[in-house]
Amino acid sequence: MQQLANGVWRLQSGQPEAHTPVSLRETEMKTEALEKLACEGRPPFTLEEVAVKRTARGVNIELPLGAEEQIYGFGLQLHRVNHTGRKKVIRVNSDPIADTGDGHAPVPFYVSTAGYGVFVDTSRYATFYCGTNLPKGASEHKQFETKSVATSEIELYGYQTASGERSVVIDVPFAEGIHVYFFEGPDLISAVQRYNLFSGGGCLPPLWGLGMWYRAYSAARNEDVQRLAEGFRNDRMPVDVFGFEPGWQTKAYSCSFVWDESRFPEHESMLDSLYGMNYKVNLWEHLFVHPTSPMYQALKPHSGNYEVWEGLVPDLAVKEAKEVFADHHLREFVDKGISGFKLDECDSSDFVHSNWSFPDIAEFPSGMDGEQMHNQLGTLYQAAVQAPFEVAGKRTLSQVRSSGALASPFPFVLYSDLYNHKVFIRGIVNSGFSGLLWTPEVRQAESPEDLIRRIQTVVFSPLALLNCWRIPNPPWMQVDREKNVRGEFLDNYEEVRDVCRELFELRMSLIPYVYSSFAKYSFEGLPPFRALVMDYPDDPNTYGIDDAYMMGESLLVAPMVTGETKRSVYLPKGRWWDFWTNKPYEGGQTYECTPGLRHIPVFVKDQTLLPLAKPLPYVSDDCTFELTVRAYGSAPSDCLLYEDDGSSFHYREGEYNWVKLSWHPDHQGAIAHSGNYDGCKYKVVSWEAIR
């Protein structure tokens, strides 16, 4: 068992494969930050407790699982939070319709309430059996109760989970050897932090990335874009990012990566106009390269042996392919002001009527096969598209539909074509276990109520996105798609728009708080959005919560879905304050909340200093946030706000500040900047005591 850094251990067995998440990554672990996280300096398992076996089918790993332990992680699992007793297959897929492990971003990493993490370094479709079965004979001498006869499936299958001498069994196909990484705690959240720091730390988005995003109609033309962009400003709807869907390219499915001049004549002047209105621009694409693309010939020798949708599949693990791809993006887009991309369909489809992507047996020039490439495609693609931003010295926040292991340094946010609102909320809860970010994007709505409920969830998420690719007019004008296309608007659209504006503005006031949470993600590996069990691992009431989460350290968010007029919210021990009414609640119990349509349950942890900004219409480079600081409780702790230029990589050279807000009961509060950034983003305009 080799110690790689403070609290990070590695076990090798046999000859690991050449292509794995660790061998393919380009970032380095944050050794210094790991040093600062206290731990016992002892791996969570002894060598004797870890059984690794080479079999005809690959490598088989078995680890103990205590009777009370609860298992979390495995990436963006959309169907379940607590994986104890379940089987999970780490296989990338675009339509994870069931709780199989498949998903946009499955990760061979899990953490336990016992306070440790396990990462299996493989790009294979590994299967994790988390205490599903007992060994033969384990039940032989049990006392059995007289059975009652089941007359429903729930009775038959419901209670049938294994208890007793459990283990986690991991099946890594085809490998002849393996590296297993162990992360010490002492608690669950520290194990996650260590995994993120081992991955290279969390990403730090540009400030503008935390504003509102709007993706426009796929069939939009120049004039439609102009109309929408001006409309948001005229209607005082804060929007920072304007997204183009496939229609911007001459060919999409597969992609040409070339502006379609028939829809967007003089697209550069259109972009200038958008930039002039302070929009950032994001372009949709996927990886498959159409024969009409200028990159085609250069990429052909470095591509896999099968086409997808008539396009090449470039092997981005090959330096030349990555360079061709990154250079085109730098020259044609990033250097021309484009701020980010939406990387679609880098997953793979099996569960819907139209399956697609390359076969698992595909061969790539790097030596990877299709299976490995599927599980790595998301992160390889992110690395290739991030590269031009590194060259240009500009941060991006972008979107991606697939990710995987060691992904926390990538400034990309996951999304999905699935659309059940509860599933989307669960995505926020789960993504934080595995170094991922997720947006429960608003795409369509069955009613204004549904629209509002979904917007409420995105404004309390990593990326506040409205993806309106199917409708030419904003959804607050009309939620019904057919009517929206015909330009028939809701009678009360102004009222709906006002509610939406209020929520957009709420998002704008949360930016300093969220940005600082991201800074802790970057420097300390602390997930900005996370399950309650991460902060309260000793409270079994949090173990199964999949519909509420922490946003930063101080806000507990419990979204609601359309049709609900009330919901129950469990508050962990301690006092909590209603974000809207300032009413105090004693934790350790469950409350029935009826916040009305304009609000969802949000609670502030006791003794919090919460900075809320006066909403800006957009985030410009030189903006300043005017803060009202709410002081909850009798003696609020200091609050550290993170400050830098908000858009470059200078922070990596130390050009940032920690701005300390402190509360003094007598003279209210104080603000103190310290660090090497010489700008000033924050100004406190008022303090509010809430008791």
Added chain:
Amino acid sequence: MQQLANGVWRLQSGQPEAHTPVSLRETEMKTEALEKLACEGRPPFTLEEVAVKRTARGVNIELPLGAEEQIYGFGLQLHRVNHTGRKKVIRVNSDPIADTGDGHAPVPFYVSTAGYGVFVDTSRYATFYCGTNLPKGASEHKQFETKSVATSEIELYGYQTASGERSVVIDVPFAEGIHVYFFEGPDLISAVQRYNLFSGGGCLPPLWGLGMWYRAYSAARNEDVQRLAEGFRNDRMPVDVFGFEPGWQTKAYSCSFVWDESRFPEHESMLDSLYGMNYKVNLWEHLFVHPTSPMYQALKPHSGNYEVWEGLVPDLAVKEAKEVFADHHLREFVDKGISGFKLDECDSSDFVHSNWSFPDIAEFPSGMDGEQMHNQLGTLYQAAVQAPFEVAGKRTLSQVRSSGALASPFPFVLYSDLYNHKVFIRGIVNSGFSGLLWTPEVRQAESPEDLIRRIQTVVFSPLALLNCWRIPNPPWMQVDREKNVRGEFLDNYEEVRDVCRELFELRMSLIPYVYSSFAKYSFEGLPPFRALVMDYPDDPNTYGIDDAYMMGESLLVAPMVTGETKRSVYLPKGRWWDFWTNKPYEGGQTYECTPGLRHIPVFVKDQTLLPLAKPLPYVSDDCTFELTVRAYGSAPSDCLLYEDDGSSFHYREGEYNWVKLSWHPDHQGAIAHSGNYDGCKYKVVSWEAIR
């Protein structure tokens, strides 16, 4: 390319695995019957056309796929009939909720409209890519149309199928070598027949197995069974088989395989009473052996290394385990008059909230791993439970929830916990491609209409089963479960019961026709239930039909589901006669049918002699079928009815007759028995000319 029999070819590459469907089977191919099927005597592919490659991940096979070819098969696929352009994984699973290939009985066998079949002899989760992808560069020089911009998922994904130089690519994991079997046509149906004869021919059920089946309430006790059994006789509801659900055992989940004397005191006298009323008795079980089972100690050394539901998983590929299992079934059940079993949960679960079964990495004493055992469990289990019936000299017809390759000789019918009626109908259409039988069992109904629609489908299926394990009273008394449990009956239950009785009696009159179709399955490999494309491979209109099928050679059945008042039915070229009204229809076109609630569209092929029996209340050993023979068209062909004792294996020694019905316009018809069976099951009482 080695010729194994007339029209059956085998290709070997490398060293095939020790455990495969062929190596594990106990039946032999029907060489003589294969001789009788004409063919060219040339394998469908030359050696040069078949690429087999050994890679680090197993064996990779590539076969040509013509531009017009349509691919069918892969076992009991519930979500699609035509697999061209799709990916299918041969992985057994109990909840195949999507079109992935997973299912109760996936089979690594496909047939093509070009008139050949391909069987890959593996128990692995092999993946078949049926023309999903083109090789790199294939699209480079295509002419591309100017795109229109998609604004919906259907537009984006709908048309994206590969055309051009396609192939079928097969990924067999872990294997170091493989046997691939090729079956000549000349047409699709002959290729299927050859596969079935290679498997050992189709099964021949006992005559009683073709009557009505009723599975009783899981929590039923002695007195409840008696009440139901007497009720059917009093109400003149023809029922042949009475099924017990888990409640009969002292322990179930896992199983003790011992009668529960608290629910069924003196169960032997209860059985005698059922036998006295001419019921056959079927017992539910699964394979997992509870510690309290008398078989436990004997099976323990021959079981896999993990428990399922506290029970052993016996390795039925080991002779000793099979013997212990078969001996217990012979001594305790078959010798005591039990006629069959329902083998539940021999699949495995991944797609629902309660996954279960052993891991793929489980180890079995035979040397098989969990993956291989999963795909073989269904057939190994069928072989073990069939064994005592062979010893006793009695045929069974039983149920099983999982099956696989080479299964046609097993007298077992598949069923599922899925319950969408259209999916169930598709199961009938698909099962015939791969040597499987399937019952679209009636389990619950949302209304009397739903009940009737579902019963109509089962009476035109291999097994006419009502599985009433969740309700204590017959469903025609009350479809609502809660009310049924409380004994609150429908106001018009007599009316509903009368419609049901009419359908039950229809099933009884079809027995001679269905039994003879099964005899052709047994002797010639001809599936008794099959897709229209099998009989009409040159008619592209049949290629996608997944909601109508042939029952035997002469009946085209098009079931309806609740809520439908009409449905369209495509009739292939030729004349067809409405089964109910005797109205003629010209084929080669689609008709809108409105048969009313009491009927579904059923059409009789022109020039058919269709024997319909006077409905018996049950099938006893000495029963005789009094036939009315309907003569459709101007010059009906002869009809061959199969005749034997209906229950023993003497037919294997030639004790059977083919009874020829011939039509003579002048003096109506003639019946002629020929063969070595000295009984007489059929008597023609009338002839009806239909023109």
